[in-house]
Amino acid sequence: MTTDATTDLASVLDGARVLPVLTVPSPGSAGPLADALAAGGARCAEVTFRTPDAEQVLKTMAAHGGLAVGAGTVLTPEQAERAVAAGARFVVSPGFDEEVIAKCSELGVPVVPGIASPTELMRALRAGLDTVKLFPAEPLGGIPMLRALAAPFPQARFVPTGGIDAPRLSAYLAERAVLAVGGSWMATPAHLQRGEYEEIRRLTAEAVDRSTP
Template sequence: MSTALADVLAGARILPVLTVPDPATAAPLAEALNAGGARCAEVTFRTPDAEQVLKTMAAHGGLTVGAGTVLTPEQAERAVAAGARFVVSPGFDEEVVAKCREVGVPVVPGIATATELMRALKAGLDTVKLFPAEPLGGLPTLRALAAPFPRTRFVPTGGIDASRLAAYLAHPAVLAVGGSWMATTDHLRRGAYEEIRRLTAEAVERSTT
């Protein structure tokens, strides 16, 4: 599954995690992210209009868009129907994984412990989301989990900001880093699309240096 996800992300190592309450902001948000150099984004299923946001951003053309905070197989199916190219979940759920395989998209379940990681590996997955990364202990925790599972790739997410980005990306087990600092709900409320573009461009630059 990691190869499929890597193919979908097309080498992108920055994954903006977006909570978008107002679907009217989806198009200018997609434009700002694209202008900043982002190639993918995760739209969380935390808002009533998440499917419409997904549809709008997926239709933009410049971004590979996935769905996050997917908790049920039904949500996974709806997300893919709306245009999601991958699915991210805060935890590991066998039914969500099975549904994603059924509809043919990579799935990245969240794990917080070695036991959860072993369950994911047993299910045939080798890419997981370390969540919530910073509250769990940050890089020391990632290193501790990566050591006994050398073939596992991680997408750490949760509490990571621009100041911590480079250190996470430097770890060889990290496929990509998820973060919301580039485009927050406050940015969207204020219409601060130029700020979103700037923060995205800075993150992309850090990911390539």
């Protein structure tokens, strides 16, 4: 898999360093959620395929126009195909799967596989990828684990995700190997169930501010 403008996550994120990771219980939340994220300064978002209506949520948010929206928790090539058909501009997986990577290459979209070990990172690099998701970042050891992986693989870029919250954001972003940080604290299912879009906007703005040099 070669890396070019269509398969490079950095090109899609276009400098954005905070990636809201969203599990959206109801498609009715998608429009107001996209508005709140964009109003908070977010330029991208990841809609996880963990709910029955994830495709519709992704489609609505992708149509918003103010966000580069990708699909997360993609486990199969068929899910990747459906996600891209719904408007996903990138695909994120919790683990490394050759068939998902091959499908994304065929579709011409960036794919960010999850890795949790040097072996998985080597497999990703061998597949032609230079950006991976360190997942679950905090349970794996957090920044010390990130540094341990980055040292022998200076060509790799990481999107650490999993257990990261607002207080930990700046420390991760200070790491040279980190492209962006994924996190769900900005817009949780509880926020959405309660309709707390102003709180989502506030938390997003706070995170974007912390990510800006």
